[in-house]
Amino acid sequence: MKRRQIIKTGAISTATAALTAACAKANTTSQANITSEANTTSQTTGSLPRVKWRMTTSWPKTLGTFRGAETIANRVKEMTAGRFTITPFAGGEIVPGLQVLDAVQAGTVQCGHTASYYYIGKNSALAFATTVPFGLNGQQQNTWLYYGGGLEAIRKIYADFNIINFPGGNTGTQMGGWFKKEIKSVADLKGLKMRIPGLGGEVMSSLGLNVQVLPGAEIYLALDRGTIDAAEWVGPYDDEKLGLHQAAQFYYYPGWWEPGATLDVLVNLDAWNKLPQEYQAIFKTAAFEANMNMFNEYDFLNSQALSRLLANGTKLTAYSPEIMQAAQKAALEILAEKANENPSFKQIYEQWQKFKNQISNWNRVNELTYNNFSMSK
Ligand code: CA
Numbered sequence: 001m002k003r004r005q006i007i008k009t010g011a012i013s014t015a016t017a018a019l020t021a022a023c024a025k026a027n028t029t030s031q032a033n034i035t036s037e038a039n040t041t042s043q044t045t046g047s048l049p050r051v052k053w054r055m056t057t058s059w060p061k062t063l064g065t066f067r068g069a070e071t072i073a074n075r076v077k078e079m080t081a082g083r084f085t086i087t088p089f090a091g092g093e094i095v096p097g098l099q100v101l102d103a104v105q106a107g108t109v110q111c112g113h114t115a116s117y118y119y120i121g122k123n124s125a126l127a128f129a130t131t132v133p134f135g136l137n138g139q140q141q142n143t144w145l146y147y148g149g150g151l152e153a154i155r156k157i158y159a160d161f162n163i164i165n166f167p168g169g170n171t172g173t174q175m176g177g178w179f180k181k182e183i184k185s186v187a188d189l190k191g192l193k194m195r196i197p198g199l200g201g202e203v204m205s206s207l208g209l210n211v212q213v214l215p216g217a218e219i220y221l222a223l224d225r226g227t228i229d230a231a232e233w234v235g236p237y238d239d240e241k242l243g244l245h246q247a248a249q250f251y252y253y254p255g256w257w258e259p260g261a262t263l264d265v266l267v268n269l270d271a272w273n274k275l276p277q278e279y280q281a282i283f284k285t286a287a288f289e290a291n292m293n294m295f296n297e298y299d300f301l302n303s304q305a306l307s308r309l310l311a312n313g314t315k316l317t318a319y320s321p322e323i324m325q326a327a328q329k330a331a332l333e334i335l336a337e338k339a340n341e342n343p344s345f346k347q348i349y350e351q352w353q354k355f356k357n358q359i360s361n362w363n364r365v366n367e368l369t370y371n372n373f374s375m376s377k
Contacts, residue, residue, distance in 0.1 A: 048080070048083055048084075048276055048278060048279070049083070049276065050083050050084075051083070051084045051085070051275065051279065052085050052086075052087075053084075053085070053086045053087070053109070053110040053111055053271070054086070054087050054089065054094065054109040054110060054111075055069055055072070055073065055086050055087065055088040055089065055109065055110070055111045055112060055113055055265070056089050056091075056093070056094045056095055056100055056103050056104075056108075056109045056112045056113075057069045057088055057089060057090060057091055057097070057100065057112060057113040057114065058091045058097040058098060058100055058112075058113070058114040058115060058118065058215060058216070059090060059091055059097065059113070059216060060090055060091065060216050060217045060242075061090045062241050063216060063234075063238045063241055063242070064171075064234070064237055064238050064294065064297060064298055064301060065113075065169065065171070065216070065234065065238065065263060065294075066088070066090065066113075067294065067297070068113055068168050068169030068263055068265075068290045068291075068293075068294045069088035069113035069168070069265070069290075070088055071169075071286070071289060071290035071293055071294070072086065072088075072113070072168060072265055072283070072286045072287055072289075072290045073085070073086040073087065073088050075282075075285070075286035075289055075290075076279075076282055076283055076286045079282045079285070079286065080278075080279065080282060084275075084279050084282070084283075086110075086111065088113065089109075090217075091215050091216070091217060092215070092217065094108065094109060095108065095109075096215065097114075097215030097216065097217070098118050098213065098215055100112035100113070100114035100118075100266065101114065101116075101118070101119045101122070101161060101163070101266060104161075104163055104266045104267065104268050105161045105162055105163060105268070107268050107270065107271070109268075110267065110268055110271035111265060111266060111267045111268065111271070112265070112266045113168055113169075113263060113264075113265050113266075114263065114264060114266065115130045115197075115198075115261065115262075115263050115264070116129035116130045116154070116165070116262075116264050117129070117130035117131070117197060117198035117199070118197060118198075118213070120198060120199065122161070123157050123160070123342070123344060123345075124199075124338045124341070124342050124345045125154075125157050125338075125342060125344045125345040125347075125348050125349075126154070126157060127198055127199050127338075127345075128150070128153070128154065128348050128349075128352055129150075129154040129157075129165065129262065129264055130198065130258075130261050130262055130263070130264075131198075131257075131258045131259060131260055131261040131262065132198075132199050132257075132331075132335065133199055133200050133203050133256060133257040133327065133328075133331035133334075133335075134256055134257075134259070134327075134328050134331050134332070135259055135260070135352075135356070136259060136260050136356060136359070137172075137173055137259045137260045138170045138171070138172045138173065138259075138260035138261075138262075138295055139260070139367075140260060140356070140359050140363065141170065141260035141262055142167070142170065142260075142262075142291070142292075142295075143359060144352065144355050144356075144359075145167050145262065146167075148355040148359075149351060149355070150352070150355075151165075151167070153347070153348045153351065154348075156344075157344055158266070159269070162268060162269045162270065163266045163267065163268060163269060164266075164267050164269055164272050165264045165265070165266050165267070166264065166265045166267070166283075166284060166287035166288075166291075167262050167263075167264060167287065167288075167291045168263050168264055168265035168287045168290045168291055168294075169262070169263035169290055169291055169293075169294035169295075170260060170261065170262050170263070170291055170292075170294055170295040170298075171234050171235060171258070171260075171261045171263070171294070171295075171298050172235070172260065172261075172295055172298050172299055172302070173254055173255060173258070173259045173260060174232070174234050174235050174254075174255030174257075174258040174259075174261060175232065175234070175235045175236065175239065175251065175252065175253050175254070175255050176232065176251075176252035176253045176254055176255045176256065176319055177194070177196065177230055177231055177232030177233075177251075177252055177255070178223065178230060178231055178232070178239070178244045178245070178247070178248035178249075178250065178251055178252075179192075179229065179230040179248055179250040179252060180223075180226075180229050180230065180247075180248045180249070180250070181229075181250065182250055182315075182317065183250070183252070183317075183319075183323070184320055185320060185322055185323065186207055186208070186322060186323055186326045189204070189207050189208055189209055189323070190207075190208035190209070191208065191209070191210070192209050192210070192229040192230055193209070193210045193212065193227070193228040193229050193230070194209045194210070194211055194212070194228060194229065194230040194231060194232070195211075195212050195213065195214045195219055195222065195223070195228050195230070195231035195232065196209075196211055196212075196213075196230075196231070196232050196257065197213040198257065198258075199257065199331070199334060199335070199338075200232075200255075200256075200257025200258060201213065201257075202334050203257060203327055203330045203331045203334060204257075204327075206330045206333075206334065207323075207326060207327065207330060209230075212228060214228075214231075216233060216238075216242060219231045219233060219242055219244065220242050220243045220244060220246075220247055223244060223247040223248055224243075224246070224247040230248065231244060231247075231248070232255065232257075232258075234261075234298075235255075235298060235302045235305075236301075236302045236303075236305035236306040236308075236309055237298065237301040237302050237304075237305040239251075239305075239309075240305045240308065240309060245309050245312065245314050249313070249314065249315050250315050250317050251309065251314045251315065251316050251317065252317050252318070252319055253316065253317075253318055253319070254318075254319070256319070256324060256327055256328070256331075257327075257331075262291070263294070265287050265290070267283075335349060
């Protein structure tokens with residue numbers, strides 16, 4: 001408490017000094033310049049500096065994904081008594097939703113909240129940071145990232161972009177998307193236009209769909225106007241917020257291409273290295289909390305939203321075994337293809353496969369056996 005008071009006093013006197021200096025310079029320096037400098041640089045007050053960061057995101061502000069960014073910002077602010085503040089922006093406010101990596105790499109912003117698989121065009125191995133078709137569920141993904149060598153492997157890739165990444169949210173197993181008409185077989189999928197990103201999009205493409213990647217905010221209009229015939233986003237809560245149930249009736253499950261999607265907070269390495277160790281530790285803790293919190297929050301909100309959607313006429317439909325099997329076969333071929341093309345993909349894929357086999361052997365015994373018994377009607 002005593003230390004805090006001293007810091008506070010220090011902050012006031014430094015702020016007063018800064019204000020006096022600013023007033024003295026007012027004749028020669030514009031107030032706008034002073035304000036902009038204060039917004040972008042660290043200003044030493046007491047023992048720890050005031051730091052203001054901007055966080056661009058891929059998300060509209062109404063969605064659960066955006067709350068991952070907010071959790072990090074709120075917790076960092078609380079844990080530093082307001083000295084380190086991060087302002088999250090919706091996709092499109094600073095840069096378009098799918099250009100977060102670019103903006104963080106360029107230093108346009110200090111950090112960003114996004115899904116790494118939006119950037120598989122830059123390095124296909126980034127897919128593993130988020131999720132891959134028929135890959136790990138949310139719990140397994142966290143275990144892989146934090147204990148199974150996953151995070152270390154992904155960080156090696158991000159280092160090439162002058163970025164350090166932190167898992168900052170997990171959606172759990174997603175839904176399989178909205179279709180305007182019923183899909184019973186692989187033949188029914190052919191020629192449909194669908195919004196689906198990542199390797200899941202490549203699998204759908206190999207099954208004959210025309211695949212598009214649109215940011216969240218643009219999906220509803222495209223589906224409603226019939227520019228696309230199908231779209232996937234996350235799950236009942238977010239999908240309902242986007243209004244997708246008003247544009248299509250058939251809601252498919254499971255989201256086999258995103259069994260445990262992790263979102264990442266990306267930090268420019270120059271900005272990261274300038275942070276005091278205390279702030280780095282706090283940021284890391286806040287990201288961990290956001291990762292865990294989103295996982296639990298979505299599970300809760302999705303269960304409620306699904307009931308609402310069903311009461312309002314949504315037709316919940318399972319993908320047929322034929323489609324699931326064809327998709328899994330295509331997914332395995334695509335993963336093997338990527339491994340042949342890209343050495344960093346191959347390295348992660350081989351390590352990841354070993355982890356997946358081992359954790360599956362354990363989870364078949366504990367989780368699967370229990371869930372099958374306990375949750376079957
Ligand atoms: Ca998705």
